[in-house]
Amino acid sequence: MDLLAQARIKGVQSEFIDALGKLRVTDPVALKSILDALPEKRVYRFVSGPVVVRALGHPRTELATIGAPPLKWKLAAKGEVTAEGETREPVIAWPAGLPLGYHRLTLTDAEGVTEEVPMIVAPERAFGGDFDRGWLLAVQLYSVRSDRNWGIGDFTDLADLVRLAKQLGADGVGLNPLHVLFDDHPADCSPYSPNSRLFLNPLYIDVEAIPEFSADLVPDAAATAARLRQGDRVPYADMAALKWLGLRAAFDSFVTTASAARRKAFDAFRAARAPLLSRFACFEVLRHRFTAPWWEWPVEWQQPDEAKCASLRNGPDKREVEFVEFVQWTADSQLHAAKELASQLGMRVGLYLDVAVGVQSNGFDAWNEQMAISRHLAVGAPPDVLNTIGQDWGPCRLQRRRPGSAILRAVRRHAGGLDAPCRRDQA
Missing domain, CATH: 2.60.40.10 (Immunoglobulins)
Known part of the structure; x- marks a missing residue:
């Protein structure tokens, strides 16, 4: 069977007309790579499609x-x-x-x-809203300046923005994606190329707002933060080093001094977000251990395995796993506080959160959903008059499974509105 016939069977379009009216035909080598990476099309007996x-x-x-x-x-x-x-x-x-x-x-x-x-x-129709048109204050959170943050806008700044938006008559605050990135590569800072869309970027945490943190735990933090706020760009590497130092100190203090109520709240969060949270924490520990893409890890770790993850959580790395979970709990709590503030102020939308179209192939989502996300194929957009080199949105989603609902649930926890991808391959 020739390539074009295979493409028709698998639903791959082999040519298109670009924005300038020119016919573009897929190179046979590229087309073969695409077809080889796609699973065999499932034949359905009783129904007409996968959903x-x-x-x-x-x-x-x-x-x-x-x-x-x-x-x-x-x-x-x-x-x-x-x-x-x-x-x-x-x-x-x-x-x-x-x-x-x-x-x-x-x-x-x-x-x-x-x-x-x-x-x-x-429902027969999507929700049409229960209010007339309004407007939001649109912000890239990382770019927000204040006289107290550590060189990057944080969730306390977000709460202040919510108050400002209310004073100005806005219905909420629109934000860039807040997904978790890679803590060991702070310069890879695009919010649209995340590690996972299921969890939050810890760099937006206000470390000083963590109950167990005190200034004496990181004596130079105030002076370093003041220096980091001076430039005209976000100093990602230095800021991340300081923030992770503060988060480590806060966690160590939590382990030894947290109140019973705080411990109970932490345990409740871990239980509510299981098993994804614990699996993500294990992934992060493994990623730091092996310092390579997950497909180059030892074979026993190349696939998520609950029994192996349980042994990791209960072994020598137990505290590291808990640290990742603690950081996510802290980020979740602080973002939730901003959402609740918007609700208390009567804002009709509150937080309007963006969802990245794709993820990095070496991140948690691609490891966790290997039957649904291909690390060999990427989705994007062809060149057009506005973007002459086209766009790469990261690994593409296959039709075998659709974990998109988990992504929407994770982001929707804090959102009154979402800017979410709705293409068929990203659903």
Whole structure:
């Protein structure tokens, strides 16, 4: 089978007309690389595609076939069956009252042939808002200056911005992506090329606002921070060195002096964010240990494994794992405080958060979702009149699984509005 036929089967477009009206044909070598990196297209027996979407205004879903009748179907969400039934026609008439959200649809015919796919029960229309037009104060948080931060805008500055926005009559504050980057590469500071979109960038933490931190823990912090605030650019390397020193000191103090209430809150956060948080913490410890991309790690660590991660959490690296979790808890708490302040002030949007389109191939998301994210392919945009070299948005998402809902849940925790990617490959 020639390359063009393979491309048609896998849904790969082999040519396009660019912004200047010129026909662009994919080079055969590049096309072969793309096709080799894509999984074989799954053939569905009963349904027509990888996801079934049922809007509330459309109570029926047509099937490709029912196999040997009757075809039994079952919907489950969060481990509990939400509805079930059977049909002798290639159509399912859904019962009324299905809960909105994500389900697993299992179909089984009389011969025992089974197929399972995700199903989304969606409202008939997207939320249109319950207020008239408003405006937001748009800010790149890292660029914010104050007379107290450590060379980069932080979550305390954000709270001050929320108050300022309210005074000016804005409905909220719009921000750049706040995703976690790579702590050992502070110069790689683009918020659009994160380590993970599931967790927060610790460099936005106000270290001095951590209850267990005190100035005597890092005696030179005040003088160093004052120097870092003087330039016309964010001094990422020096700022990050100071901030991680402060975070380490705060954590060490937390371990020995934290109140029972603080410890209980930390444990509750860890439990609520498990297993992703603990897995991310293990990934960070491993990344520092091996100092190489995850696909070059020892074989036993190249795939996420809960049993191995549990041994790491309970072994000599236990304190390092807890440090990563502590830092994420601190960032989450401070950002949540800014969100709550906006709510208390009656702001109709509050925080409007941006979501990066992609992630780095050597980061946590790509390691954790290897069946869904290809490190061999990237998505982007071709050259146009505004960007003559095109755009690279990082590793592309395959159709086998769709972890995008976890990303939206993670960011939505603190947001009254989202600027989120909605392309099919990023959903």
